[in-house]
Amino acid sequence: MSQTRHFGGRWQSRSERGTRRGGAYLFLTPWMAGLVLITLGPLLASLYLSFTDYNLLSDPSWVGLENYRRMFFDDPRFYKALGVTFTYVLVSVPLQLILALMLAIVLNAGVRGLALYRSAYYLPSLIGGSVAVAILWRQVFGAEGVINAVLGAFGAENLPNWISNPQTALGTLIVLNVWTFGSPMIIFLAGLRQIPTELYEQGSIDGVGRIGRLRYITLPLLTPIIFFNLVLQIIGAFQAFTPAFVVSGGTGGPVDSTLFYTLYLYERGFINFEMGYASALGAVLLVLIGVLTAINFYASKRWVHYND
Incomplete structure (x- = not known):
C-alpha cells in the first residue's frame, strides 16, 4: 500500500504528492530554462573563453592564465579603468543615496500632490541610462x-568644455548618476511609511527635536533599507556603461578620464576583437563585485538594525 501523508487538511498518497511536485516543476521550467540558457550557460562559456585566445573569427586556442597575467602585470589601462570606476562608485553612490533619502523624508512629511512628485522624481531613474x-x-x-x-x-x-576637460569629464557622469536618484528614493519612501508614528510621538513627548528623531528613530529603523539600496546602487554603478560610452564617444574621454571598466571591456572585446581578454576582464569584474557585496554583508552586522 502506498504511503500517505497529511497535507492541507487531508491525507495524500505518494502518487498524489508526486503529481503536485510535477506541477510545481512544470511551472518552474521557464525560469530554470532562463537560468541555464541566459545566465549560467553564458557565464560558464565566458569563464572558459577567459583562458583562451579568441578573436571571434577563429576557434579559441587555450592559453591558460596568460590573459590574467597580462591584465595584472602588463596592462596599465586596466588599473586606470579600475581607478576611474572606483572613483565613480565611491563619489556618486553616497551622493545619490543622500539626496534620495533627503527627498524621501521631505515627501514623507505630507506634501500635497505626493503621487505627482513621486512620479516626477522617479522618471530620471527610468530614462537616466x-x-x-x-x-x-x-x-x-x-x-x-x-x-x-x-x-x-x-x-x-x-x-x-566640461566633457572634454580631463579634470571635469568624470564629474559630469557622476552628476548624471546622482540625478537618477528616483529608484532609491521610492524605496526609502516605502521604508519611511513602515516606521510606526507612535515612536515619533513618544520622542516628541520626551522632548526630542527633529534632528534627534532623525538620528535616533528614523535612521536606525531605516538601516535595512539603506543597506539594500547601497548594495543595489554599488552593483549598478560598477556596471555603468551607456553614459560613459555616449558622452566620451566610446573612447574613454580625454586622457582616459572616463574609461569605465565596462567601457574598457567593450573596447577590448568588440573593437580590438580580443574576446578572450575581455572575458577575463568580465571574470575579474564578477569576482570584484562579489567580494565587495560580501564585505558589505559582513560589515552590515555592525550598523544594520533589524526588528530583533
Missing part, C-alpha cells in the same frame, strides 16, 4: 551647452 539622455547630457555640458550659458549670464568667462 538611455542613449538619448546621455546625448542630451553631452550637449548640456558642452562648450556651448546650457551650463556654460547659465554661467555666462552671470559674467563667467573662458568657460571650459
